[in-house]
Amino acid sequence: MLYAGIGSRNISKRAEEAIEALSRFLSYEGFVVRSGGARGSDSAFESGSRGEADIYRPEGATEESIDYAGRFADNFSHFKEYTKRLFGRNAQIILGADLKSRVDFVICYTETPDAGGTSHGIRIAKANGIKVYNLFNFEDFVSLESDLGLNFIDLYPKFDGVNHINVYSKGSTELGRFLSNFERTEINLPEGRFQSLEGYWYYLNCPDSEGREVLRGLYGYDAKRIGRELRATDWNNDASFKAKIKSAMYVKVCSNPLFYKKLCECKLPLKHYYLTENDKIDVPECDWIMEAWAVIRSHGLKRLR
Known part of the structure:
Protein backbone atom coordinates (compact mmCIF):
# COMPACT_ATOMS: atom_id res chain seq x y z
CA MET A 1 0.00 0.00 0.00
CA LEU A 2 0.99 3.59 -0.64
CA TYR A 3 0.61 6.38 1.90
CA ALA A 4 1.52 10.05 2.13
CA GLY A 5 3.76 11.10 5.02
CA ILE A 6 3.50 14.85 5.63
CA GLY A 7 3.53 17.29 8.52
CA SER A 8 4.97 20.28 10.29
CA ARG A 9 8.55 21.37 9.82
CA ASN A 10 9.16 22.55 13.37
CA ILE A 11 8.77 19.48 15.56
CA SER A 12 10.52 18.14 18.63
CA LYS A 13 13.36 15.64 18.47
CA ARG A 14 11.15 13.12 20.24
CA ALA A 15 8.41 13.53 17.61
CA GLU A 16 10.93 13.23 14.80
CA GLU A 17 12.28 9.97 16.21
CA ALA A 18 8.77 8.59 16.72
CA ILE A 19 7.72 9.36 13.14
CA GLU A 20 10.91 7.80 11.80
CA ALA A 21 10.25 4.66 13.86
CA LEU A 22 6.70 4.42 12.51
CA SER A 23 7.90 4.93 8.94
CA ARG A 24 10.52 2.20 9.36
CA PHE A 25 7.95 -0.17 10.84
CA LEU A 26 5.55 0.42 7.95
CA SER A 27 8.37 -0.01 5.45
CA TYR A 28 9.12 -3.48 6.82
CA GLU A 29 5.40 -4.25 6.55
CA GLY A 30 5.49 -3.43 2.83
CA PHE A 31 4.10 0.12 2.86
CA VAL A 32 5.67 2.79 0.65
CA VAL A 33 5.66 6.44 1.66
CA ARG A 34 5.30 9.53 -0.50
CA SER A 35 6.59 12.73 1.02
CA GLY A 36 7.90 16.19 0.21
CA GLY A 37 11.51 16.27 1.36
CA ALA A 38 11.04 19.17 3.77
CA ARG A 39 12.71 19.27 7.16
CA GLY A 40 10.86 18.01 10.19
CA SER A 41 8.06 15.54 9.60
CA ASP A 42 8.81 14.92 5.91
CA SER A 43 12.45 14.15 6.63
CA ALA A 44 11.46 11.78 9.44
CA PHE A 45 9.13 9.83 7.14
CA GLU A 46 11.86 9.67 4.51
CA SER A 47 14.57 8.63 6.98
CA GLY A 48 12.52 5.68 8.17
CA SER A 49 11.64 4.47 4.68
CA ARG A 50 14.92 2.54 4.17
CA GLY A 51 15.57 4.43 0.94
CA GLU A 52 12.24 3.48 -0.62
CA ALA A 53 10.41 6.81 -0.24
CA ASP A 54 8.82 8.49 -3.25
CA ILE A 55 9.82 12.14 -2.82
CA TYR A 56 8.15 15.04 -4.61
CA ARG A 57 9.83 18.44 -4.68
CA PRO A 58 8.59 21.92 -5.70
CA GLU A 59 10.70 22.00 -8.86
CA GLY A 60 8.83 18.94 -10.11
CA ALA A 61 5.40 20.51 -9.81
CA THR A 62 3.51 20.71 -13.11
CA GLU A 63 1.15 23.42 -14.29
CA GLU A 64 -1.67 20.94 -13.89
CA SER A 65 -0.76 20.17 -10.27
CA ILE A 66 -0.33 23.87 -9.50
CA ASP A 67 -3.72 24.72 -10.98
CA TYR A 68 -5.33 21.88 -9.03
CA ALA A 69 -3.64 22.93 -5.78
CA GLY A 70 -5.01 26.43 -6.22
CA ARG A 71 -8.54 25.14 -5.73
CA PHE A 72 -7.70 24.42 -2.11
CA ALA A 73 -5.97 27.69 -1.18
CA ASP A 74 -7.40 31.18 -0.65
CA ASN A 75 -5.92 34.04 -2.68
CA PHE A 76 -3.75 31.58 -4.58
CA SER A 77 -3.20 34.01 -7.47
CA HIS A 78 -1.30 36.30 -5.10
CA PHE A 79 1.16 33.60 -4.03
CA LYS A 80 4.78 33.80 -5.12
CA GLU A 81 5.79 31.35 -7.84
CA TYR A 82 7.84 29.16 -5.50
CA THR A 83 4.96 28.96 -3.01
CA LYS A 84 2.63 27.89 -5.81
CA ARG A 85 5.08 25.14 -6.69
CA LEU A 86 5.15 24.02 -3.06
CA PHE A 87 1.39 23.71 -3.13
CA GLY A 88 1.52 21.93 -6.50
CA ARG A 89 3.97 19.51 -4.91
CA ASN A 90 1.40 18.92 -2.15
CA ALA A 91 -1.16 17.84 -4.73
CA GLN A 92 1.33 15.44 -6.30
CA ILE A 93 2.16 13.85 -2.94
CA ILE A 94 -1.51 13.03 -2.41
CA LEU A 95 -2.58 12.26 -5.99
CA GLY A 96 0.63 11.36 -7.82
CA ALA A 97 2.62 13.18 -10.48
CA ASP A 98 -0.26 12.77 -12.95
CA LEU A 99 -2.92 13.48 -10.28
CA LYS A 100 -4.37 10.06 -11.07
CA SER A 101 -2.35 7.74 -8.81
CA ARG A 102 -3.57 8.64 -5.36
CA VAL A 103 -2.26 7.32 -2.08
CA ASP A 104 -4.34 4.89 -0.01
CA PHE A 105 -4.22 7.06 3.11
CA VAL A 106 -2.38 10.00 4.65
CA ILE A 107 -0.35 10.08 7.86
CA CYS A 108 0.51 13.56 9.09
CA TYR A 109 1.90 15.17 12.21
CA THR A 110 0.67 18.66 12.99
CA GLU A 111 -0.64 20.55 16.00
CA THR A 112 -2.50 22.92 13.63
CA PRO A 113 -4.40 20.81 11.06
CA ASP A 114 -6.40 23.85 9.93
CA ALA A 115 -3.42 26.07 9.12
CA GLY A 116 -0.16 25.93 7.16
CA GLY A 117 1.04 23.77 4.30
CA THR A 118 0.04 20.50 5.95
CA SER A 119 -3.58 21.65 6.14
CA HIS A 120 -3.48 22.16 2.37
CA GLY A 121 -2.54 18.52 1.83
CA ILE A 122 -5.21 17.44 4.29
CA ARG A 123 -7.88 19.37 2.39
CA ILE A 124 -6.85 17.75 -0.90
CA ALA A 125 -6.94 14.30 0.68
CA LYS A 126 -10.37 14.77 2.24
CA ALA A 127 -11.77 16.21 -1.00
CA ASN A 128 -10.72 12.95 -2.67
CA GLY A 129 -12.11 10.69 0.02
CA ILE A 130 -8.70 9.73 1.38
CA LYS A 131 -8.51 9.05 5.11
CA VAL A 132 -6.13 11.19 7.15
CA TYR A 133 -4.47 10.15 10.41
CA ASN A 134 -2.87 12.92 12.46
CA LEU A 135 -0.18 11.44 14.71
CA PHE A 136 -0.50 14.41 17.04
CA ASN A 137 -3.83 12.90 18.10
CA PHE A 138 -3.46 9.74 20.16
CA GLU A 139 -6.86 8.47 18.99
CA ASP A 140 -5.74 8.72 15.35
CA PHE A 141 -2.60 6.75 16.19
CA VAL A 142 -4.71 4.00 17.78
CA SER A 143 -7.14 4.05 14.83
CA LEU A 144 -4.24 3.71 12.37
CA GLU A 145 -3.04 0.60 14.18
CA SER A 146 -6.53 -0.89 14.16
CA ASP A 147 -7.40 0.03 10.56
CA LEU A 148 -4.16 -1.43 9.21
CA GLY A 149 -4.52 -4.56 11.31
CA LEU A 150 -1.03 -4.16 12.75
CA ASN A 151 0.48 -4.32 16.22
CA PHE A 152 2.21 -1.09 17.31
CA ILE A 153 3.45 -2.59 20.59
CA ASP A 154 7.01 -1.32 20.00
CA LEU A 155 5.81 2.10 18.84
CA TYR A 156 3.72 3.12 21.85
CA PRO A 157 6.81 3.96 23.95
CA LYS A 158 8.09 6.09 21.05
CA PHE A 159 4.88 8.12 20.94
CA ASP A 160 4.63 8.38 24.73
CA GLY A 161 5.47 12.06 25.15
CA VAL A 162 4.55 12.87 21.53
CA ASN A 163 0.77 12.46 21.39
CA HIS A 164 0.01 11.38 24.95
CA ILE A 165 1.52 10.80 28.38
CA ASN A 166 1.32 7.27 29.72
CA VAL A 167 0.89 7.54 33.48
CA TYR A 168 2.84 4.41 34.25
CA SER A 169 5.84 3.48 36.38
CA LYS A 170 7.61 2.22 33.24
CA GLY A 171 6.45 5.05 31.00
CA SER A 172 8.76 6.89 28.61
CA THR A 173 8.37 10.30 30.24
CA GLU A 174 9.53 11.62 33.57
CA LEU A 175 6.13 13.22 34.12
CA GLY A 176 4.26 10.00 33.43
CA ARG A 177 6.43 8.06 35.86
CA PHE A 178 6.02 10.73 38.54
CA LEU A 179 2.22 10.73 38.26
CA GLY A 211 -0.97 -4.71 59.75
CA ARG A 212 -1.66 -1.95 57.24
CA GLU A 213 0.72 0.43 59.03
CA VAL A 214 3.62 -1.12 57.10
CA LEU A 215 2.12 0.29 53.90
CA ARG A 216 3.07 3.82 54.94
CA GLY A 217 6.67 3.26 53.98
CA LEU A 218 6.17 1.25 50.81
CA TYR A 219 6.18 2.26 47.15
CA GLY A 220 6.35 0.59 43.75
CA TYR A 221 5.19 -2.99 43.33
CA ASP A 222 6.10 -3.76 46.96
CA ALA A 223 3.17 -1.61 48.10
CA LYS A 224 0.79 -3.59 45.90
CA ARG A 225 2.29 -6.95 46.82
CA ILE A 226 2.19 -6.38 50.58
CA GLY A 227 -1.25 -4.80 50.32
CA ARG A 228 -2.58 -7.90 48.61
CA GLU A 229 -0.93 -10.12 51.23
CA LEU A 230 -2.84 -8.11 53.83
CA ARG A 231 -6.06 -8.89 51.90
CA ALA A 232 -6.53 -5.33 50.70
CA THR A 233 -8.71 -5.07 47.60
CA ASP A 234 -7.26 -3.73 44.34
CA TRP A 235 -10.32 -1.68 43.42
CA ASN A 236 -12.81 0.41 45.33
CA ASN A 237 -15.65 2.32 43.69
CA ASP A 238 -16.79 3.97 46.90
CA ALA A 239 -17.12 7.74 46.46
CA SER A 240 -15.39 8.53 49.74
CA PHE A 241 -12.38 6.38 48.75
CA LYS A 242 -12.07 8.14 45.40
CA ALA A 243 -12.36 11.53 47.10
CA LYS A 244 -9.48 10.67 49.44
CA ILE A 245 -7.28 9.47 46.56
CA LYS A 246 -8.01 12.62 44.55
CA SER A 247 -7.05 14.77 47.54
CA ALA A 248 -3.84 12.77 47.95
CA MET A 249 -3.03 13.27 44.27
CA TYR A 250 -3.39 17.01 44.71
CA VAL A 251 -1.16 16.97 47.79
CA LYS A 252 1.41 14.97 45.84
CA VAL A 253 1.81 17.54 43.06
CA CYS A 254 1.59 20.51 45.43
CA SER A 255 4.49 18.99 47.35
CA ASN A 256 6.51 18.80 44.12
CA PRO A 257 6.23 22.22 42.43
CA LEU A 258 8.60 21.30 39.58
CA PHE A 259 6.37 18.43 38.48
CA TYR A 260 3.24 20.45 39.14
CA LYS A 261 4.56 23.02 36.68
CA LYS A 262 5.39 20.28 34.15
CA LEU A 263 1.88 18.87 34.50
CA CYS A 264 0.30 22.27 33.98
CA GLU A 265 2.44 23.03 30.94
CA CYS A 266 1.79 19.66 29.31
CA LYS A 267 -0.99 19.80 26.70
CA LEU A 268 -0.99 16.09 25.90
CA PRO A 269 -3.81 13.78 27.03
CA LEU A 270 -3.07 11.56 30.01
CA LYS A 271 -3.53 7.81 29.47
CA HIS A 272 -2.85 4.68 31.46
CA TYR A 273 -1.97 1.35 29.92
CA TYR A 274 0.49 -1.51 30.37
CA LEU A 275 2.72 -2.99 27.72
CA THR A 276 3.45 -6.70 27.65
CA GLU A 277 5.66 -8.46 25.15
CA ASN A 278 2.84 -8.67 22.62
CA ASP A 279 -0.04 -6.52 23.81
CA LYS A 280 -1.11 -3.10 25.01
CA ILE A 281 -3.46 -3.50 27.96
CA ASP A 282 -5.82 -0.64 28.71
CA VAL A 283 -7.11 -0.19 32.26
CA PRO A 284 -10.55 1.45 32.07
CA GLU A 285 -10.89 1.15 35.86
CA CYS A 286 -8.32 3.95 36.06
CA ASP A 287 -10.18 6.39 33.84
CA TRP A 288 -11.39 8.36 36.86
CA ILE A 289 -7.78 8.83 37.97
CA MET A 290 -6.78 10.25 34.57
CA GLU A 291 -9.82 12.54 34.73
CA ALA A 292 -8.74 13.68 38.19
CA TRP A 293 -5.24 14.51 36.95
CA ALA A 294 -6.81 16.50 34.11
CA VAL A 295 -8.87 18.49 36.63
CA ILE A 296 -5.79 19.12 38.77
CA ARG A 297 -3.93 20.28 35.67
CA SER A 298 -6.73 22.65 34.74
CA HIS A 299 -6.86 24.03 38.27
CA GLY A 300 -3.10 24.52 38.24
CA LEU A 301 -3.21 26.36 34.94
CA LYS A 302 -5.64 28.86 36.46
CA ARG A 303 -3.23 29.39 39.33
CA LEU A 304 -0.30 29.95 36.98
CA ARG A 305 -2.16 32.54 34.89
Whole structure:
Protein backbone atom coordinates (compact mmCIF):
# COMPACT_ATOMS: atom_id res chain seq x y z
CA MET A 1 0.00 0.00 0.00
CA LEU A 2 0.99 3.59 -0.64
CA TYR A 3 0.61 6.38 1.90
CA ALA A 4 1.52 10.05 2.13
CA GLY A 5 3.76 11.10 5.02
CA ILE A 6 3.50 14.85 5.63
CA GLY A 7 3.53 17.29 8.52
CA SER A 8 4.97 20.28 10.29
CA ARG A 9 8.55 21.37 9.82
CA ASN A 10 9.16 22.55 13.37
CA ILE A 11 8.77 19.48 15.56
CA SER A 12 10.52 18.14 18.63
CA LYS A 13 13.36 15.64 18.47
CA ARG A 14 11.15 13.12 20.24
CA ALA A 15 8.41 13.53 17.61
CA GLU A 16 10.93 13.23 14.80
CA GLU A 17 12.28 9.97 16.21
CA ALA A 18 8.77 8.59 16.72
CA ILE A 19 7.72 9.36 13.14
CA GLU A 20 10.91 7.80 11.80
CA ALA A 21 10.25 4.66 13.86
CA LEU A 22 6.70 4.42 12.51
CA SER A 23 7.90 4.93 8.94
CA ARG A 24 10.52 2.20 9.36
CA PHE A 25 7.95 -0.17 10.84
CA LEU A 26 5.55 0.42 7.95
CA SER A 27 8.37 -0.01 5.45
CA TYR A 28 9.12 -3.48 6.82
CA GLU A 29 5.40 -4.25 6.55
CA GLY A 30 5.49 -3.43 2.83
CA PHE A 31 4.10 0.12 2.86
CA VAL A 32 5.67 2.79 0.65
CA VAL A 33 5.66 6.44 1.66
CA ARG A 34 5.30 9.53 -0.50
CA SER A 35 6.59 12.73 1.02
CA GLY A 36 7.90 16.19 0.21
CA GLY A 37 11.51 16.27 1.36
CA ALA A 38 11.04 19.17 3.77
CA ARG A 39 12.71 19.27 7.16
CA GLY A 40 10.86 18.01 10.19
CA SER A 41 8.06 15.54 9.60
CA ASP A 42 8.81 14.92 5.91
CA SER A 43 12.45 14.15 6.63
CA ALA A 44 11.46 11.78 9.44
CA PHE A 45 9.13 9.83 7.14
CA GLU A 46 11.86 9.67 4.51
CA SER A 47 14.57 8.63 6.98
CA GLY A 48 12.52 5.68 8.17
CA SER A 49 11.64 4.47 4.68
CA ARG A 50 14.92 2.54 4.17
CA GLY A 51 15.57 4.43 0.94
CA GLU A 52 12.24 3.48 -0.62
CA ALA A 53 10.41 6.81 -0.24
CA ASP A 54 8.82 8.49 -3.25
CA ILE A 55 9.82 12.14 -2.82
CA TYR A 56 8.15 15.04 -4.61
CA ARG A 57 9.83 18.44 -4.68
CA PRO A 58 8.59 21.92 -5.70
CA GLU A 59 10.70 22.00 -8.86
CA GLY A 60 8.83 18.94 -10.11
CA ALA A 61 5.40 20.51 -9.81
CA THR A 62 3.51 20.71 -13.11
CA GLU A 63 1.15 23.42 -14.29
CA GLU A 64 -1.67 20.94 -13.89
CA SER A 65 -0.76 20.17 -10.27
CA ILE A 66 -0.33 23.87 -9.50
CA ASP A 67 -3.72 24.72 -10.98
CA TYR A 68 -5.33 21.88 -9.03
CA ALA A 69 -3.64 22.93 -5.78
CA GLY A 70 -5.01 26.43 -6.22
CA ARG A 71 -8.54 25.14 -5.73
CA PHE A 72 -7.70 24.42 -2.11
CA ALA A 73 -5.97 27.69 -1.18
CA ASP A 74 -7.40 31.18 -0.65
CA ASN A 75 -5.92 34.04 -2.68
CA PHE A 76 -3.75 31.58 -4.58
CA SER A 77 -3.20 34.01 -7.47
CA HIS A 78 -1.30 36.30 -5.10
CA PHE A 79 1.16 33.60 -4.03
CA LYS A 80 4.78 33.80 -5.12
CA GLU A 81 5.79 31.35 -7.84
CA TYR A 82 7.84 29.16 -5.50
CA THR A 83 4.96 28.96 -3.01
CA LYS A 84 2.63 27.89 -5.81
CA ARG A 85 5.08 25.14 -6.69
CA LEU A 86 5.15 24.02 -3.06
CA PHE A 87 1.39 23.71 -3.13
CA GLY A 88 1.52 21.93 -6.50
CA ARG A 89 3.97 19.51 -4.91
CA ASN A 90 1.40 18.92 -2.15
CA ALA A 91 -1.16 17.84 -4.73
CA GLN A 92 1.33 15.44 -6.30
CA ILE A 93 2.16 13.85 -2.94
CA ILE A 94 -1.51 13.03 -2.41
CA LEU A 95 -2.58 12.26 -5.99
CA GLY A 96 0.63 11.36 -7.82
CA ALA A 97 2.62 13.18 -10.48
CA ASP A 98 -0.26 12.77 -12.95
CA LEU A 99 -2.92 13.48 -10.28
CA LYS A 100 -4.37 10.06 -11.07
CA SER A 101 -2.35 7.74 -8.81
CA ARG A 102 -3.57 8.64 -5.36
CA VAL A 103 -2.26 7.32 -2.08
CA ASP A 104 -4.34 4.89 -0.01
CA PHE A 105 -4.22 7.06 3.11
CA VAL A 106 -2.38 10.00 4.65
CA ILE A 107 -0.35 10.08 7.86
CA CYS A 108 0.51 13.56 9.09
CA TYR A 109 1.90 15.17 12.21
CA THR A 110 0.67 18.66 12.99
CA GLU A 111 -0.64 20.55 16.00
CA THR A 112 -2.50 22.92 13.63
CA PRO A 113 -4.40 20.81 11.06
CA ASP A 114 -6.40 23.85 9.93
CA ALA A 115 -3.42 26.07 9.12
CA GLY A 116 -0.16 25.93 7.16
CA GLY A 117 1.04 23.77 4.30
CA THR A 118 0.04 20.50 5.95
CA SER A 119 -3.58 21.65 6.14
CA HIS A 120 -3.48 22.16 2.37
CA GLY A 121 -2.54 18.52 1.83
CA ILE A 122 -5.21 17.44 4.29
CA ARG A 123 -7.88 19.37 2.39
CA ILE A 124 -6.85 17.75 -0.90
CA ALA A 125 -6.94 14.30 0.68
CA LYS A 126 -10.37 14.77 2.24
CA ALA A 127 -11.77 16.21 -1.00
CA ASN A 128 -10.72 12.95 -2.67
CA GLY A 129 -12.11 10.69 0.02
CA ILE A 130 -8.70 9.73 1.38
CA LYS A 131 -8.51 9.05 5.11
CA VAL A 132 -6.13 11.19 7.15
CA TYR A 133 -4.47 10.15 10.41
CA ASN A 134 -2.87 12.92 12.46
CA LEU A 135 -0.18 11.44 14.71
CA PHE A 136 -0.50 14.41 17.04
CA ASN A 137 -3.83 12.90 18.10
CA PHE A 138 -3.46 9.74 20.16
CA GLU A 139 -6.86 8.47 18.99
CA ASP A 140 -5.74 8.72 15.35
CA PHE A 141 -2.60 6.75 16.19
CA VAL A 142 -4.71 4.00 17.78
CA SER A 143 -7.14 4.05 14.83
CA LEU A 144 -4.24 3.71 12.37
CA GLU A 145 -3.04 0.60 14.18
CA SER A 146 -6.53 -0.89 14.16
CA ASP A 147 -7.40 0.03 10.56
CA LEU A 148 -4.16 -1.43 9.21
CA GLY A 149 -4.52 -4.56 11.31
CA LEU A 150 -1.03 -4.16 12.75
CA ASN A 151 0.48 -4.32 16.22
CA PHE A 152 2.21 -1.09 17.31
CA ILE A 153 3.45 -2.59 20.59
CA ASP A 154 7.01 -1.32 20.00
CA LEU A 155 5.81 2.10 18.84
CA TYR A 156 3.72 3.12 21.85
CA PRO A 157 6.81 3.96 23.95
CA LYS A 158 8.09 6.09 21.05
CA PHE A 159 4.88 8.12 20.94
CA ASP A 160 4.63 8.38 24.73
CA GLY A 161 5.47 12.06 25.15
CA VAL A 162 4.55 12.87 21.53
CA ASN A 163 0.77 12.46 21.39
CA HIS A 164 0.01 11.38 24.95
CA ILE A 165 1.52 10.80 28.38
CA ASN A 166 1.32 7.27 29.72
CA VAL A 167 0.89 7.54 33.48
CA TYR A 168 2.84 4.41 34.25
CA SER A 169 5.84 3.48 36.38
CA LYS A 170 7.61 2.22 33.24
CA GLY A 171 6.45 5.05 31.00
CA SER A 172 8.76 6.89 28.61
CA THR A 173 8.37 10.30 30.24
CA GLU A 174 9.53 11.62 33.57
CA LEU A 175 6.13 13.22 34.12
CA GLY A 176 4.26 10.00 33.43
CA ARG A 177 6.43 8.06 35.86
CA PHE A 178 6.02 10.73 38.54
CA LEU A 179 2.22 10.73 38.26
CA SER A 180 2.13 6.93 38.65
CA ASN A 181 0.88 5.66 42.00
CA PHE A 182 4.06 3.57 42.24
CA GLU A 183 6.34 6.63 42.35
CA ARG A 184 8.17 7.16 45.61
CA THR A 185 7.27 10.64 46.81
CA GLU A 186 6.43 11.57 50.38
CA ILE A 187 2.91 12.87 50.98
CA ASN A 188 1.49 14.15 54.26
CA LEU A 189 -2.19 13.32 54.61
CA PRO A 190 -4.82 13.38 57.37
CA GLU A 191 -4.04 9.70 58.04
CA GLY A 192 -0.34 10.51 58.37
CA ARG A 193 2.76 10.29 56.20
CA PHE A 194 3.09 7.95 53.20
CA GLN A 195 5.88 7.23 50.72
CA SER A 196 3.59 6.67 47.75
CA LEU A 197 0.02 6.90 46.51
CA GLU A 198 0.12 3.13 46.00
CA GLY A 199 0.84 2.58 49.68
CA TYR A 200 -1.97 4.96 50.63
CA TRP A 201 -4.34 3.25 48.16
CA TYR A 202 -3.87 -0.16 49.78
CA TYR A 203 -3.84 1.34 53.28
CA LEU A 204 -7.36 2.63 52.68
CA ASN A 205 -8.50 -0.72 51.25
CA CYS A 206 -6.90 -2.89 53.91
CA PRO A 207 -9.16 -4.57 56.55
CA ASP A 208 -6.20 -5.15 58.91
CA SER A 209 -6.02 -1.90 60.88
CA GLU A 210 -2.75 -2.88 62.55
CA GLY A 211 -0.97 -4.71 59.75
CA ARG A 212 -1.66 -1.95 57.24
CA GLU A 213 0.72 0.43 59.03
CA VAL A 214 3.62 -1.12 57.10
CA LEU A 215 2.12 0.29 53.90
CA ARG A 216 3.07 3.82 54.94
CA GLY A 217 6.67 3.26 53.98
CA LEU A 218 6.17 1.25 50.81
CA TYR A 219 6.18 2.26 47.15
CA GLY A 220 6.35 0.59 43.75
CA TYR A 221 5.19 -2.99 43.33
CA ASP A 222 6.10 -3.76 46.96
CA ALA A 223 3.17 -1.61 48.10
CA LYS A 224 0.79 -3.59 45.90
CA ARG A 225 2.29 -6.95 46.82
CA ILE A 226 2.19 -6.38 50.58
CA GLY A 227 -1.25 -4.80 50.32
CA ARG A 228 -2.58 -7.90 48.61
CA GLU A 229 -0.93 -10.12 51.23
CA LEU A 230 -2.84 -8.11 53.83
CA ARG A 231 -6.06 -8.89 51.90
CA ALA A 232 -6.53 -5.33 50.70
CA THR A 233 -8.71 -5.07 47.60
CA ASP A 234 -7.26 -3.73 44.34
CA TRP A 235 -10.32 -1.68 43.42
CA ASN A 236 -12.81 0.41 45.33
CA ASN A 237 -15.65 2.32 43.69
CA ASP A 238 -16.79 3.97 46.90
CA ALA A 239 -17.12 7.74 46.46
CA SER A 240 -15.39 8.53 49.74
CA PHE A 241 -12.38 6.38 48.75
CA LYS A 242 -12.07 8.14 45.40
CA ALA A 243 -12.36 11.53 47.10
CA LYS A 244 -9.48 10.67 49.44
CA ILE A 245 -7.28 9.47 46.56
CA LYS A 246 -8.01 12.62 44.55
CA SER A 247 -7.05 14.77 47.54
CA ALA A 248 -3.84 12.77 47.95
CA MET A 249 -3.03 13.27 44.27
CA TYR A 250 -3.39 17.01 44.71
CA VAL A 251 -1.16 16.97 47.79
CA LYS A 252 1.41 14.97 45.84
CA VAL A 253 1.81 17.54 43.06
CA CYS A 254 1.59 20.51 45.43
CA SER A 255 4.49 18.99 47.35
CA ASN A 256 6.51 18.80 44.12
CA PRO A 257 6.23 22.22 42.43
CA LEU A 258 8.60 21.30 39.58
CA PHE A 259 6.37 18.43 38.48
CA TYR A 260 3.24 20.45 39.14
CA LYS A 261 4.56 23.02 36.68
CA LYS A 262 5.39 20.28 34.15
CA LEU A 263 1.88 18.87 34.50
CA CYS A 264 0.30 22.27 33.98
CA GLU A 265 2.44 23.03 30.94
CA CYS A 266 1.79 19.66 29.31
CA LYS A 267 -0.99 19.80 26.70
CA LEU A 268 -0.99 16.09 25.90
CA PRO A 269 -3.81 13.78 27.03
CA LEU A 270 -3.07 11.56 30.01
CA LYS A 271 -3.53 7.81 29.47
CA HIS A 272 -2.85 4.68 31.46
CA TYR A 273 -1.97 1.35 29.92
CA TYR A 274 0.49 -1.51 30.37
CA LEU A 275 2.72 -2.99 27.72
CA THR A 276 3.45 -6.70 27.65
CA GLU A 277 5.66 -8.46 25.15
CA ASN A 278 2.84 -8.67 22.62
CA ASP A 279 -0.04 -6.52 23.81
CA LYS A 280 -1.11 -3.10 25.01
CA ILE A 281 -3.46 -3.50 27.96
CA ASP A 282 -5.82 -0.64 28.71
CA VAL A 283 -7.11 -0.19 32.26
CA PRO A 284 -10.55 1.45 32.07
CA GLU A 285 -10.89 1.15 35.86
CA CYS A 286 -8.32 3.95 36.06
CA ASP A 287 -10.18 6.39 33.84
CA TRP A 288 -11.39 8.36 36.86
CA ILE A 289 -7.78 8.83 37.97
CA MET A 290 -6.78 10.25 34.57
CA GLU A 291 -9.82 12.54 34.73
CA ALA A 292 -8.74 13.68 38.19
CA TRP A 293 -5.24 14.51 36.95
CA ALA A 294 -6.81 16.50 34.11
CA VAL A 295 -8.87 18.49 36.63
CA ILE A 296 -5.79 19.12 38.77
CA ARG A 297 -3.93 20.28 35.67
CA SER A 298 -6.73 22.65 34.74
CA HIS A 299 -6.86 24.03 38.27
CA GLY A 300 -3.10 24.52 38.24
CA LEU A 301 -3.21 26.36 34.94
CA LYS A 302 -5.64 28.86 36.46
CA ARG A 303 -3.23 29.39 39.33
CA LEU A 304 -0.30 29.95 36.98
CA ARG A 305 -2.16 32.54 34.89
